[in-house]
Amino acid sequence: MRVEFIKMHGLGNDFVVLDARETPLPAAMTPQVAAALADRHTGIGCDQLIVLEPAKDADFTMRIYNHDGGEVEACGNATRAVGMLAGGNARIATSGGLLETRASEGGIAVDMGEPRLDWDTIPLAYAMDTLSLPVGWDGLEHPVAVNVGNPHIVFFVEDNDVVQLDQLGPEIEHDPLFPDRINVNVATIEDRHTLRLRVWERGAGLTRACGTGACATAVAAMRRGLTEREVTVHLPGGPLVIGWGEDNRITMTGPAAESFRGTFDWSEYS
Structure with missing residues (x-):
């Protein structure tokens, strides 16, 4: 099965975005598949792989996988990028908490929530x-x-x-x-x-x-x-x-951009 992807970046921090909000992925994302897709020599290549999924109490859920395949809680640059995909204003559920984006003169502004200091x-x-x-x-x-x-x-x-x-x-x-x-x-x-x-x-x-x-x-x-x-x-x-x-609350403002779109064969990476 071929899966569509969107390549994006925020200040050169680059992402592969898989939008599974309406069409689910062929199988659950795993660290192994994420790392294979992120590989810059044999995959699409990125710093982080982003999976968008439906959410009950937000516009959508964002899951974030680092280059090594490990899933992490938050990524500010990726939040700006998917906020741009959503038209600027969005409520995004992450494992690190709810994030909100809005369009601004400087690009996309993200409410990153409150810092934890203990x-x-x-x-x-x-x-x-x-x-x-x-x-x-x-x-x-x-x-x-x-x-x-x-x-x-x-x-x-x-x-x-x-x-x-x-x-x-x-x-x-x-x-x-x-x-x-x-x-x-x-x-x-x-x-x-x-x-x-x-x-x-x-x-x-x-x-x-x-x-x-x-x-x-x-x-x-x-x-x-x-x-x-x-x-x-x-x-x-x-x-x-x-x-x-x-x-x-912390607010981060900066640009995000779409680089290109394409498809890949899921079976080659799973």
Whole structure:
């Protein structure tokens, strides 16, 4: 059976979207099928595979699989992309909670909900101060931990471009301190309204953009008093605007784009 797909991206963070809202997939998605489709040499190729399904209390459900096939709770860039597919305004159910999108001048704005800041909601293996974890890896020290639908730690450094994130990222991601693994963010504050960010994404590696990473990093900077409550986060793929309102909710605004559409034979990947 041939299955239709849509290739999309948000600031270069790319996705394969399978729309199963009206026509179900031939079989349940598995980590093995997701990884095979995400493979850039023998599959369609993407950072994340997205499956859209019907929902009872939302416009639809979004399931997210990383490049390695592991299912994760949230992806901010993918949320903007599927929000664009839905015409801008949508209520999207995810395993990390309900997300809402709306059209805006900057592209698609996403209400990412409230950050989780307690150690057991990150989660960490044991209790510690999430505003300054007493841990370090090869010069990266005292990170902030934030969960914005998925878990992140954030390091603030003088120049994030010189950090060997391709080497340190996988070591930190799999540290026993993080029972669900962790996304690793390395940021440099430019001024009170601007920061630069690079992200090692759990299950995907170095990425051109990470929406939840931008949200987590902005919240971390705001918690430490380093920035105002709205900032522009510059990632390798481009900028996102992140606001953390007095109502404790995070808003992320940025572009999304459709690249192309096609079909594939399900039996070749299952």
